Amino acid sequence: MKSWLVPCILIAWLFPASVDHCLDPPPVNFSILIATSTEERSLVTYNCIKGYHLEGKKELFCNKTSLVWDSPTPVCLLGHCPNPMLVNGQLNSSKLEPVSEEEVVTFKCDVGYILKGSNWSQCQKDHTWSPPLPMCITGQCESPKRPKHGHFKARDFNSGSNITFRCDVGYQLIGAQSLQCMDGEWSDEIPICEEILESMVETEKEPERNICETVQKLMQCQKERRNTLEELKYSLEIKKLQLEKKKAVMGTEIKEGSF
Template identity: 30%
Template sequence: MTSVKAWPLLLLPLSLVSMGTADCPFPVLNGKIILSSESILKNSFPDNSVAFVECAKGYVRKEGSTSITCLNGVWSAVELICKKIDCGEPTRSPHMSYVISDGTLFGAYIKTICETGYDLEGSSHRQCLVSGWSGKAECILTTCNLPDPIEHGKMSAPRDKPEFNDVITFSCDDNYILVGNSFITCGEYGDYSSPPPKCIAITTPTKESTTTNKATTTDMTTDMTTASSRSHAITTPTKESTTTNKATTTDMTTDMTTASSHSHGGLIEALTTGFMSASAIIAAVLGGISVYRHLKYKGANNQTAPLL
């Protein structure tokens, strides 16, 4: 009986030993820190085993240990501290700038902008990756296609492939006139400020057209003279028509005098009255002088007559 009761006492230390050597579960870490490729392949983590950790993609080690230890079924604290990769500002090329609104850390985007008159070749947006900024971009000077030559004129360009702000001039041959702008400018989008002009011939009248014009003018003059003669036919006035015309003229004169008198109103009336008054005074004076001379002459004749 004594031996039977002693067996539990002998098994107790063995159970305590097995409880102290429990395995640790698979480590649970945050997104910045992950198990190394070596440790992640293990199927179990017995007591006192070590697992290695590292910074996740896009992060770099700042400080702290890169290992954790399994103690009595529990992992030791993670001491590794990781921070995001900083790509910094991208290298600037000529005539290029960037819009950096999200910063320069891992995962951020920036926008590429070219100066006016330059075309962007490459990525319009770049991202900060583990290897640095993604993509490549370059600003190329804008060019325009050379316009087609104009008929009956000349074109002058600074180069075979006009560039931004280049000016192309046009001129016409003799006896041609230019219609449109005499110069056009290569724009920032590869088009010109206006369409090329045209050269239009100046028309000069020939001898045949001049003769035809003269004949046409003569015919028109003859027709106009005939029409005028027909509309203004000359008739010889008869006695009756003369008398009628006189009566008509007298009536028209009377009507015109009456209308004039009405239209001029008091002014004509005042002038007429003044004129008549002056005429009356002058007539009276002249009459008095005439009577005086007559009486004087008569008296002289009476004194010289012989006495009977």
């Protein structure tokens, strides 16, 4: 493998010009190019000089079978980070063009729009904004799609509003029954209506059937137990009478023997 460093401002290409090799990598002003080459492919990496940022793909490949670069040539534009933009909003910065490293901007949306994201961002050393640049969106949510075999009720789709879903007869709701519009987005996924199968209906009825059977068995058991108690009570009464009769007979015999 061979590698080299080429400042594109000088536009000094070191790739061999041959029909069986990739063409020289395309030049990019205000950048430093790092190139490597093997028998199979070539790779170039573009790095913009200080005060410029890259727009486009940073690395380009050239397969030596096709002999063409895989992506369009990037460009280096003035400013350490891309100029911040906020549609339907305003931003505040000490200087907007060109953007310098560590510069901080703040954001504010126009009337009727809600800021989605951070209200500030800083230009980083890697030429990116952090936190990411926000957006200004309307507080209204999009009209949800009516679930198949179901419907929903809603007053409106403004931020804070709720919608409630219902399914047709023979279908059951799978998912959240009620959703709320929160800063332009619904609080949950739109539910679906799923057909209720006969097996599911039987399964739902099974607990009721089991409860009824249990109650019936308990009542029957109590009835049988009540009958058993009555029989036992009657038997005890008979034995009591028999004992009293026997006791009376024995008392009479004792009296007669004493004379």
